[in-house]
Amino acid sequence: MRQKAIMQSRKVQFIIFALFGILMINSCRVSLIPNYDSAIADQIEQTSKQVDKFYLMMLEMTSRENDGRAFDKFTEKYVDIEVELNSLLIKNKVKPLNENCVRICEITLQLWEKYKNEHKTDNTLSDGLIKLNRLTFSDLFYAMLVAEKAKEIISNPPE
Amino acid sequence: MNFNIDTVLADMLGAIKGTITNNWGEVKNVADQFLQRKKEKLELIAQLRISGDLTQEKFESRLQDEKLVLEAELNALAVISKAIVQKAANAAIDILVNAVKTAISSVI
Numbered sequence: 070m071r072q073k074a075i076m077q078s079r080k081v082q083f084i085i086f087a088l089f090g091i092l093m094i095n096s097c098r099v100s101l102i103p104n105y106d107s108a109i110a111d112q113i114e115q116t117s118k119q120v121d122k123f124y125l126m127m128l129e130m131t132s133r134e135n136d137g138r139a140f141d142k143f144t145e146k147y148v149d150i151e152v153e154l155n156s157l158l159i160k161n162k163v164k165p166l167n168e169n170c171v172r173i174c175e176i177t178l179q180l181w182e183k184y185k186n187e188h189k190t191d192n193t194l195s196d197g198l199i200k201l202n203r204l205t206f207s208d209l210f211y212a213m214l215v216a217e218k219a220k221e222i223i224s225n226p227p228e
Numbered sequence: 229m230n231f232n233i234d235t236v237l238a239d240m241l242g243a244i245k246g247t248i249t250n251n252w253g254e255v256k257n258v259a260d261q262f263l264q265r266k267k268e269k270l271e272l273i274a275q276l277r278i279s280g281d282l283t284q285e286k287f288e289s290r291l292q293d294e295k296l297v298l299e300a301e302l303n304a305l306a307v308i309s310k311a312i313v314q315k316a317a318n319a320a321i322d323i324l325v326n327a328v329k330t331a332i333s334s335v336i
Contacts, residue, residue, distance in 0.1 A: 080335055099317035101310040169303040169310075176300045180293055197272070197281040201290070204269045208297050211265070215258050216304040222251060222311035223318075 103164040105220035109157070113217060116153040117210035123150060124203035133193050140189045147185050154178045157213075170216050177209045231331035239327075240320035247316035255308050262301045270294070 123146050131137040158174040161167050184202050188194050194202075273294070277287040 098321060099314050101314045102307055169307045172303050173300040176296045180296065183293070195276075195281045197276045197279065201269070201272055201276060204265075204272065205293065205297060208262075208265050208269065209300055211261070212297075212300045212304040216307040219254075219304070219308040219311045222254070222308070223315050225315075 101166060102169075102220055102223065103167050105217065105224060106160075106164075109160055110214065110217045112153070112157055112160070113210060113214050116150065116157065117207070117214070119150055119153065120206045120210070121203065124199050124206075127194065128196060128199045128203075133195065136192070138188075138193045140192050143188070147188075151178070151181060151185070154181055170213070173209065173213045173216055177206070177213065180205060180209070230334045231327060236324055236327045239323045243319040243323055244316040247319050248312055251308075251312045251315070255305060255312075258308060259305060262305075266294075266298075 123143075127138065127143065131142070154174070154177055158171065158178055161170045161174050164170075184205075273282070273287065273290050276282040277284075282290060
């Protein structure tokens, strides 16, 4: 009778320890990156299209002759796009564990400002430089989108 | 009690291997894409230097920019790698938790 009671007590102890263990393990899930954010992915795609259109319009609809590519003709568009890039940077910054995406946004903004200032200083832009700038930002937005979409891997069901 | 640590560890290892194997292709595809795009751009930078669109100073500055673009691409690959590691580690932990739960239910 006494042995049965001891066995019963050990069983209860085991269950309590096991439940405690499960709780501990559940609360210690590995977290290296934030969850996927479809709103950020959409904004990356929209801003990427905006930049692409900006350079394609400049290439196809203007020329260097008669100050056709003077900086002041594009100032408003430069500002609109810079606002979007700043917004993407801030949205990424407020998320914890997001340092890789923040760095991609910082680089994109840094190069955007650099090429804007080059255009401002030279007050024109050759076809070749427009093509090069377009390719550079296409690469950066692709990297940005790849990084955001990669976060979907963690929410996909296990194979 | 139905709890064999060797079987659980083998299952955990299998989950880690499976997750990494199934997602590794993604890293390779993206890295290949980055390299393809780089080839086209480096050709254009060289052409612009030859045509005189880029002065030597600006040519060197653009090559420095390419280092930044590469840094951005490596950051993107880092996110994919972290996502795979996170998924694999949590899949392994889930197996351990489920094994313990099964053991408890067999005791109860």
